[in-house]
Amino acid sequence: MKEKRGIIITGAIVGIIAVFLVKFGNPKNMGFCIACFIRDIAGSLGFHRAEVVQYLRPEIIGLVLGSFLMAFSNKEFKAKGGSSPFTRFILGIIVMIGALIFLGCPLRMVLRIAGGDLNAIFGLVGFVLGIGLGILFLNKGFNLKRSYKLPQAEGYVFPIVNMFLFILLIISPAFLFFSKNGPGSMVAPIGIALIAGLIVGVLAQRTRLCMVGGIRDLILFKDTYLISGFIAILLFSFIFNIALGYFNLGFSQQPVAHSDALWNLLGMLVCGWGSVLLGGCPLRQLILAGEGNTDSAIAVMGMFVGAGIAHNFGLASSPKGPTPNGQISVIVCIIAIFLIAIFNSEISIKKQKGDVSVG
Numbered sequence: 001m002k003e004k005r006g007i008i009i010t011g012a013i014v015g016i017i018a019v020f021l022v023k024f025g026n027p028k029n030m031g032f033c034i035a036c037f038i039r040d041i042a043g044s045l046g047f048h049r050a051e052v053v054q055y056l057r058p059e060i061i062g063l064v065l066g067s068f069l070m071a072f073s074n075k076e077f078k079a080k081g082g083s084s085p086f087t088r089f090i091l092g093i094i095v096m097i098g099a100l101i102f103l104g105c106p107l108r109m110v111l112r113i114a115g116g117d118l119n120a121i122f123g124l125v126g127f128v129l130g131i132g133l134g135i136l137f138l139n140k141g142f143n144l145k146r147s148y149k150l151p152q153a154e155g156y157v158f159p160i161v162n163m164f165l166f167i168l169l170i171i172s173p174a175f176l177f178f179s180k181n182g183p184g185s186m187v188a189p190i191g192i193a194l195i196a197g198l199i200v201g202v203l204a205q206r207t208r209l210c211m212v213g214g215i216r217d218l219i220l221f222k223d224t225y226l227i228s229g230f231i232a233i234l235l236f237s238f239i240f241n242i243a244l245g246y247f248n249l250g251f252s253q254q255p256v257a258h259s260d261a262l263w264n265l266l267g268m269l270v271c272g273w274g275s276v277l278l279g280g281c282p283l284r285q286l287i288l289a290g291e292g293n294t295d296s297a298i299a300v301m302g303m304f305v306g307a308g309i310a311h312n313f314g315l316a317s318s319p320k321g322p323t324p325n326g327q328i329s330v331i332v333c334i335i336a337i338f339l340i341a342i343f344n345s346e347i348s349i350k351k352q353k354g355d356v357s358v359g
Contacts, residue, residue, distance in 0.1 A: 004228050010203040011232025017196050018111050018233070019240040021059070024188035028246055028255035029115040031237075032059060032200070033108035034282035035099035035271075036256075038300070039307035039316075040184050041165070044177050047304070048311035052182025056169040058190050060286065061162045062197015067205040067290025068159040069198075076205075079155030081294030084144035087340060088295055091274045092302020093309060094333045095282065098270030100307065100316040101326050102126075103257055105282045106211035106275070109268060110230065112257060114237035116249035119259050126265035127272040131215045134276025134341075138220075141346020142277065147295055155292025158300075166194070183256050201290060210284040212275040256319065263322040263330065270333045277341060 018031030030036060036053070043054030071077040099105045102123045104112060109127060112120035134142075168176060169190065179185040187193065203209070207229060214227030241247040251259045258264070275281045278299050280288065285303075288296035310316040315326040322330075 004225055007207040007209060007225060007229040008232045010207045010209055011229035012236040013203060014200055014209070014229075015111075015114070015233040015236030015238075016240055017200060019237050019244060019246065021188045021193065021196055022246060023244060024192050025186055026188050026193075027183045027186045029112045029117060030104070030108060030183065030256060031111060033104050033111075034060070034063075034286060035096055035105035035303065035307075036103075036108065036183070038096070038282070038303050039100065039311070040179075042304050042307040043179075043184065043311070046175070046177055047308035049177075050311040050316075051177075051184075052179050053184040053311070054177040054179045055184045055187055056165055056176065057187075058166065058169065058193040059197040059200075061166045061169075062194045062199075063201040063204070063283070063286050064159055064162045064290040066198040066201020067287040068201075070202045070205040071291040077152075077155060077292045079150040079152045079292040079294065080147045081150055081154070081298070083147040083295045084344070085295060085298045087144060087344070088278060088299045089302040089305075090336070091278050091340065092285075092299040092304075093306035094302075094337060095271050095274040095278065095299075096303040096306030097310050097315055097329055097333055098267045098272075098274065099282070100310045101267030101322055101330055102264050102271065103267075103317050103319075106268075106271065107233070107281070107283055110211065110234050111237055112254070114234050115241050115254075116247045117254040117257055118249070118251050119254060119257050119261070119264055122261040122264040123268040126268035127211075128215055129265075130269035130272025130274075131212060131276050132219065133269075133273045135216060135219055137341040137345055138276065142341055142344055143346065144277070144279075144295075144344060147293070150294065152292070154294055158289045158294070158297040201287065204283060204287045205291065208284075209287075210280045212272060212281040213284065215272075216276060258317050258319055258321040260317075260321045263317070263327060266330045266334075267317070267322075270330055270337065273337050273341075274333075277337065277344075
């Protein structure tokens with residue numbers, strides 16, 4: 001599966017599944033969106049009260065459990081963590097805010113382009129620029145330090161939490177919130193959504209599928225392995241969008257999207273830059289968390305909190321465009337990422353130790 005053929009097949013399956021999830025009820029161009037679905041889960045649990053985006057998305061649960069089952073069966077499940085956990089938590093918040101300014105994670109960016117949403121092209125430009133900035137600091141020795149082996153029980157916690165969330169979804173207690181209209185009310189049947197997540201989780205774990213990693217590796221090493229999956233998702237979701245009549249080329253009247261080019265670009269710049277520093281896109285963080293990586297689990301929890309912050313403080317965009325608070329938050333996030341990148345780069349660490357003269 002580590003051959004390029006494997007990741008191309010994975011990308012094709014992900015693209016096809018994403019389109020069919022729309023057919024079964026998910027919002028258009030949102031068969032899969034890691035940021036949006038984590039945001040919906042946060043809303044369902046009451047961490048924000050945006051009534052149109054509240055649902056315990058089984059796709060996320062399936063991704064984590066699929067990764068866990070595959071890693072466990074192949075003896076690749078390893079509990080580890082301790083690599084700058086609080087910094088990763090903050091980066092998770094930042095990545096989520098950037099994604100919700102754009103209205104989608106890197107995976108949804110690809111699906112939006114495949115559905116004809118030309119606004120997402122500006123997101124792609126920002127995404128590449130953000131990855132480029134991340135690479136600049138990787139070349140300057142950026143490092144969140146090593147992780148450490150942990151007791152296996154520690155790695156089981158995140159998959160168990162997701163199993164508990166699925167039980168909550170099935171029994172639907174009164175304290176959960178479920179959207180009655182808007183994107184949160186547009187859902188595929190629970191069984192179909194869970195199976196879709198499981199399939200994608202299994203395949204993504206085997207092939208290391210990552211939106212950020214594809215562009216990063218192409219720039220750094222001229223390695224086309226990961227980006228092949230990226231391209232396959234785009235191509236096959238494009239083909240099936242046309243086949244099912246979902247393709248709508250243009251800037252206006254796009255589902256759950258806005259047409260402010262600058263803030264689409266800057267939102268994904270923040271998302272791309274933060275994801276490089278984390279070591280993978282939101283999808284990849286979920287997969288790694290399923291494998292027992294508690295650092296990635298902490299990053300995902302940062303995204304969860306970031307979703308609550310974005311909606312409770314009016315940072316998230318809407319189809320009408322970005323909010324003034326959201327625009328300010330993007331600038332704050334860019335400054336925060338820059339400071340994190342600087343203070344965790346090799347040259348900064350040497351200066352702090354007095355190994356490099358200042359001035």
